[in-house]
Amino acid sequence: MIVGTSQGMIPASMSSRYRQGYAVVDVETSGLSPASHRVLQVAISQIAPDGSSERTWSTLLDPGCNPGPVHIHGLTRERLAGSPQYADVAAEVADLVDGRILVAHNAQFDWNFLAAEANRGNAPLTVDSRLCTMALTRRLDLPLPNLKLESVAAYWGVPQLAAHDAVDDTRVLVEVLRHSLVAADRLGLALPLTPCDGPPPVVYPAAPARPPCRWVYAGRWTPSTPLVQGMKVVFTGETRIPRETLTARAAAAGLDVMSSASSRTSVVVCPDPGYRTRKLEAARSHGTPVVSEEEFLRLLAQVAPGTDKSAASSRATISRCPTPADTVSQVPSPQEGVPSLVAPSRVASPHVAPPSAAPVRRGPLTGHRVLVLGGPHTDAAALRTRVGLAGGQAAANFTSSVTDIVALDGADADPRWHRGRAVGLQFLVPETLLPVPSPAQAAGATGLGEAESWPAEGALGTARAGIAAAVPEPVVLPRGGVVDLPSGDSWSLGVCWADGAATYPDDVAEVDVVAFVTDDGEEVGGDDDFVFFNAPTHRSGAVALELDLPGEVLVTIRPEALPAATRRVIVAATVADGKAFGDIGPIELTLRDDDGATLARATLDAATEEQSLIIATLYQRGDRWRFRAVGQGYASGLASLAVRHGVDIDED
Incomplete structure (x- = not known):
């Protein structure tokens, strides 16, 4: 079968280098803890070593628990009703992943949930290793604004039709995997495979989701004052009244019941202050008040009104606050004598206010990532220091972001030297860090064979170049x-x-x-x-x-x-x-x-x-x-x- 991607044909060298089959997986879950939360939807696509599709399968699951963040995955109790439980499909899942590399975006999360479900159903999965497409993207060092699936998919030109739907996410992941494997093969990279070994995970009955709180966070509680709606409450220890009952009563009174203590916790409820629990240790480290169960019940009888979130949202206005520029300073080192630096402006994530523009240290290698090969360590380290002084960054590994190679004595014994020649990277003269004269460079390029058709030029190449240009250094x-x-x-x-x-x-x-x-x-x-x-x-x-x-x-x-x-x-x-x-x-x-x-x-x-x-x-x-x-x-x-x-x- 001839397999292609949106960037051209997949080279035969890929299946020769990476000989294993893959099971591309995505799960939607009722929460973040595989020990107590459950899988609500699973989709699996089998991919052959040459990138061709084999079998695709998916199902909804109804574990009988609260589905959790419905606003993210859209899986309501009504939609899940009548779906099988994991035990009903355990054999099917085991057959689909058997002997294959399990692939997912944040693979540890998906594997932990599938392994936990398999443990509950006494149906172990025979998977030796997993491949995380986030880890592979990091290893390739692609110019991306972040590591979210939508950003990786956009870079490879793969459209997302229904984010957080396991079926569509798996379809997207199959294409991301194909592109990533071709890129890894082009660079001669080993895949970052993680063993799927260790004891079976500990599992607990599915816990109900935390009751939502409609009141704005009301800060810390001060002793001798009433609790206020929106205050965050944490329970720890063996309470006289069942924890579920206390949680329901606190939520009904307008308190925000949390599962762990942090600096924003208003009060911790513990029947015995002599207990040693993580929640109590965290509360004491943050100076959070701790009250007994009896004291909490007295406070619960007179909770003061809080601020409704919807009302607060309707009154909110958007304002722009000045943000100090991120600055970089240096502690001088005798080996370097490098002057102080100032960080460049950057386009931050939506929840981070971008700092104002600031000058950066420039040089002839600004924007270059340079791989030094061969030579004794002291000579190579000195060269990497010079690269930094010239405005560039020394690279530890051969990735897609490497722009130049400096070859010292013995570099030709390193496989990365040959891959650099094959992909036509620029080689620099060690003494000057200037490009090797073009005739020698031209003689060094050997061509990529089938890989020359990848990546394709045109609209996709232009779009990817636009993504890279928008990512700040x-x-x-x-x-x-x-x-x-x-x-x-x-x-x-x-x-x-x-x-x-x-x-x-x-x-x-x-x-x-x-x-x-x-x-x-x-x-x-x-x-x-x-x-x-x-x-x-x-x-x-x-x-x-x-x-x-x-x-x-x-x-x-x-x-x-x-x-x-x-x-x-x-x-x-x-x-x-x-x-x-x-x-x-x-x-x-x-x-x-x-x-x-x-x-x-x-x-x-x-x-x-x-x-x-x-x-x-x-x-x-x-x-x-x-x-x-x-x-x-x-x-x-x-x-x-x-x-x-x-x-x-x-x-x-």
Whole structure:
């Protein structure tokens, strides 16, 4: 079968490089927790290694619970009524995904929900690995405003007809997968596959959705005053009255019942203040009042009127407030002597006010991403520093954003050198960082064979170029550089290193990325403020590590959830197996907002013999959060690094 995309024919080399079949999946759910929420709709499309479609299947499901965010997925109780339960279709789902790579946009979410449903139905799924199209898009480094499915689809020219409908989302994902695989094959990339192993997920009965609150948030509760409609209430511990009854009574009185405590929680209800729960720990860290069940029942009898959201919305006016420009400063480093930088203006996500324009440091390589290949680490690192001084950014991996290659001695032993020649990238002279004279460059280009028809020129190429042009250049931080961050619910720091598994599969050093939640003195409050491979999520949920992507770790930071006394997150990396960072090469950092829009980048490779490296720090200064690219190395390993930040390491 001949398979094509909107950009031309799919080259035969794709199915030779990626030989596995795929099961493209999308689920719509009643909430965000696979342990207690349920799948309401599932769609699966089987795709062969050559990109051709095989079998497509979908169904609605009625698990008998509250469908949750109907305003997002449109799946009402009435629409789901009469649909099968997951147990009725478990065998069908298992057959469709059996032995294939499961593909989804944010694949961890879809896999966790399907695995939880399979566990409930005692019908395990035989899937060895999954492929996240968000991770693949990051690996390709496409010029996108964010990582949402609609943005990725628009870049590849795939129309969305019904967002958050599993059937249409799967159709879109099939096309996104085809385009992405062709692009990955063109660059010779290994796919970022994640194993689907581990014990079956713990599951609970489906919980009812949180009752909606019609009243505007009324702030914190002050003791000796009445509760006010719109105040946020959290229950914890074993209450005398069933939790469901308390929740219903609180909601009926106009209170907003939450499932977790944060800095916006008005009051926490606990029958015994001696309990040790996460909610109580969070409440105490934020200074949130805690009352007994009896006290809450007395307060519930006299709740003061609040402000109706609909009335407040009708009175609201739109105003434009001035926003200070994001600034970048640098802590000078003896190796660099780089002057201070100022961040460029950027088109922010809708919930972030764009900063005003500011000048940026320019040079002959501004807008270029340069890959340095070959040579000893010290020579390559010095070249990457020169690239930064010339206004460019050094790249750790070969991606679609790489514009130039600098080849040092031995570069031709690296497969990326040959791929760079094949796709016709510009090569730079190491001594001058000027383009290689055109006759030599022309002689180096070998042509792409079947891949020459991809991507196609014309309307789609013009549209994609328009998308790329609208994406602002991110802030590029030198070692020690600092940038103020726009407000947001969370940030994601991607930590990547050279894709050794694809380049030199027999000589891959293991990199461990860890985080410390500390005070301003960079000391942890307790051992559980150390976030690492055996404890990848902080007790508050404010910091989490995603560790199952080859050559990449994602560090998610949710600032609102951080305990009040620990408003600093230090991200570090260590190298195992007797290696040092000189064996790893550059570490590339990409900081994104909660939509996936790129806020800042940095490339760090000053470390040579060091075994541990402070990568970055996110910290609060006044009412603003800042991000610093650090790059401070130490000769000792992970244990010494942890002790340095106050972690008590068991030496037994």
